[in-house]
Amino acid sequence: MIRLITDSVASIPADVAERENIRVISMFLHEGDKEHVETTMDIDEFYDRIGDMVDNIPTSSQPPMGELEDMFEEAAQAGDSVIAVFITMGLSGTAANAASVAEKVKARHAGFDIVVIDSGSCGLDEGFCVLECAKAIKEGKSFEECVQITVDAAARSRFVFAPQTLAFLKAGGRIGHAAALLGSLIQLTPILTVVNGIVEAPVKVRTYKRAKRAIVDQLKRDMDECGLQECVVQYIGPKSAAVDFAKEYVEPLLGHAVDIIPVSPCVGLHVGPTVAVAYIAQRKLPGKIDDPNSLIYRI
Known part of the structure; x- marks a missing residue:
């Protein structure tokens, strides 16, 4: 089975991710002493206040590398392959970190097929790549076909x-x-x-x-x-x-x-x-x- 993983920057609604069997790993926001988990926070409440944040803008952080490793390890132990699509490296180091973690897991499981894809963008521009990959997986395309369809979608x-x-x-x-x-x-x-x-x-x-x-x-x-x-x-x-x-x-x-x-x-x-x-x-x-x-x- 091919597992499809992405980050919350892809902006795919939770119900769509669940329906399409997309595993979403969350980014985090830090607003003063409060930490927001992007996949569960009330985004509209946050955005209703964003105009007042310009003098004290919250910060963001990537998914923990340990969480990425756990997701990859679980797939490897199950005998599944992984396509992981992340925010462009031009804006975040998430894809680079995921590739580093994937190398560690691959070293423990020689037959583990995993590809990390830099989506080349963010938001639903990234999300469309993920959704096209999910469609290809549902259609029974091969691992390599799904990879190619994903990056071709990034150019569309x-x-x-x-x-x-x-x-x-x-x-x-x-x-x-x-x-x-x-x-x-x-x-x-x-x-x-x-x-x-x-x-x-x-x-x-x-x-x-x-x-x-x-x-x-x-x-x-x-x-x-x-x-x-x-x-x-x-x-x-x-x-x-x-x-x-x-x-x-x-x-x-x-x-x-x-x-x-x-x-x-x-x-x-x-x-x-x-x-x-x-x-x-x-x-x-x-x-x-x-x-x-x-x-x-x-x-």
């Missing part, structure tokens, strides 16, 4: 978002003080996406209204060129902003309602209040990942 998905303020990016060191001040003075909003595992800002616009339009314009360009398989709206901050964004911008383009799912707070605390789209196309998206096979770490 995209996450496009626009922070309402640059303050969180500045506080987290993602941009400098001068850039944040200039952006605030002229109402400059970057349209962000993940390219080859790194967050980039290919477009900058004035006013947040134009930013929301720019997000949807990117979605439309990709739909026209590569087709669309699935799209969701994601959010950081109050859910109501995402509901309005979906109704005013996304659903008129698609012609149907979309799911609205929060971004992992471990990502959200670095970005601040945001609306976003995450989608997977029918064909490889231009400029997303140069070499999907480079995401595979064979143990």
Whole structure:
């Protein structure tokens, strides 16, 4: 049997993960003296307060290596194989740590098949890779076929978002003080996406209204060129902003309602209040990942 493991950054709803037999290992948030387990925390309660956290932003931490080792060891002892898909190494060391742990387990079980995959992104951009892998496993695809389908999906998905303020990016060191001040003075909003595992800002616009339009314009360009398989709206901050964004911008383009799912707070605390789209196309998206096979770490 193939076991599929991912992290909570993939933002896959708990009921979907259970239905698709996806094992989710949790990230952690530290807010003062309080520790949040991302898989069980009340994300909307946290996001309702995130606008007040800019001067004291919580921190995040990776899953304990011991927990990863236990999951891999259990699979090896059961005679199962593992495909483990994690947040891009450009944003977290989780995949690298998982690969290190997998090597230890593999050394104890020579016939154990395990592959660690860097999803090349985060949020449901990562989650779509996991869901495509889960579908392939259910269809009875071979281990190698499932691995290839997963990384090919990474080249077909995209996450496009626009922070309402640059303050969180500045506080987290993602941009400098001068850039944040200039952006605030002229109402400059970057349209962000993940390219080859790194967050980039290919477009900058004035006013947040134009930013929301720019997000949807990117979605439309990709739909026209590569087709669309699935799209969701994601959010950081109050859910109501995402509901309005979906109704005013996304659903008129698609012609149907979309799911609205929060971004992992471990990502959200670095970005601040945001609306976003995450989608997977029918064909490889231009400029997303140069070499999907480079995401595979064979143990």
